[in-house]
Amino acid sequence: MNDVMSLGVHRLWKDSFVARADPQPTFSCLDVAGGTGDIAFRLARHMSNIRRDTEPVTICDINAEMLRVGRHRAESGGWGDRYRWVEGNAECLPFEDGSFDLYTIAYGIRNCTHIDRVLQEAFRVLRPGGRFMCLEFSDVTNPALSALYERYSFDVIPVMGHLIAGDMESYQYLVESIRRFPKQAEFAEMIVDAGFSVVDYENLSFGVTAIHSGYKL
Numbered sequence: 779m780n781d782v783m784s785l786g787v788h789r790l791w792k793d794s795f796v797a798r799a800d801p802q803p804t805f806s807c808l809d810v811a812g813g814t815g816d817i818a819f820r821l822a823r824h825m826s827n828i829r830r831d832t833e834p835v836t837i838c839d840i841n842a843e844m845l846r847v848g849r850h851r852a853e854s855g856g857w858g859d860r861y862r863w864v865e866g867n868a869e870c871l872p873f874e875d876g877s878f879d880l881y882t883i884a885y886g887i888r889n890c891t892h893i894d895r896v897l898q899e900a901f902r903v904l905r906p907g908g909r910f911m912c913l914e915f916s917d918v919t920n921p922a923l924s925a926l927y928e929r930y931s932f933d934v935i936p937v938m939g940h941l942i943a944g945d946m947e948s949y950q951y952l953v954e955s956i957r958r959f960p961k962q963a964e965f966a967e968m969i970v971d972a973g974f975s976v977v978d979y980e981n982l983s984f985g986v987t988a989i990h991s992g993y994k995l
Contacts, residue, residue, distance in 0.1 A: 791987050795884060795913040796820040798980070798989060803829040805879040808836045808903065810868050810896075811886025813844025815851050815861070817913075821882070822860045836862045836878070838871060869895040876905045884913040888959040897972035904994040910974055916981065916988035917961040923984050962988050 809818045825832040866872040918924040940946035974992030
């Protein structure tokens with residue numbers, strides 16, 4: 779369904795996200811709300827392209843079924859030893875302070891009830907010098923494109939969800955959750971409020987999605 783809705787562009791967004799994160803082989807990486815492994819697999823590949831011997835990537839998700847899917851994908855590809863799978867809540871992570879060098883979350887934070895708590899937990903589990911990175915649907919900056927995207931989101935995506943996945947309600951929630959999520963500058967301020975420094979963001983596809991970044995200094 780993601781391929782249909784984004785015409786496959788979501789794969790390019792995720793590739794760009796990991797390329798900008800640029801995880802090094804010695805990094806301890808945590809991917810939150812990433813149970814199916816899409817980001818974690820990219821992080822591991824990126825690190826192994828630099829050096830074969832790398833730290834395992836930790837995936838934390840509140841949904842046990844998503845973790846099961848991700849673990850199965852990893853084991854089927856013969857990569858099971860590259861990952862740690864942990865069931866946990868982004869608002870109360872089951873990790874000690876200062877455990878990771880890189881924290882990533884892609885298309886998951888807008889579904890969390892308390893975004894401020896998620897950001898605070900990200901700050902807590904990162905080591906000094908660690909980096910927070912978020913990939914999330916955002917606000918389209920081009921006025922003409924914004925109007926078209928709005929029509930596509932509310933008039934087309936729910937119908938596609940009904941026809942392809944048999945689930946119109948979930949896709950209606952998807953587009954509504956995107957509209958409720960803070961715009962780029964507002965979300966950047968929330969990241970600053972959580973304690974992060976050198977906070978910035980980059981729009982992809984005119985702001986359909988955006989990459990936010992901040993450091994724990």
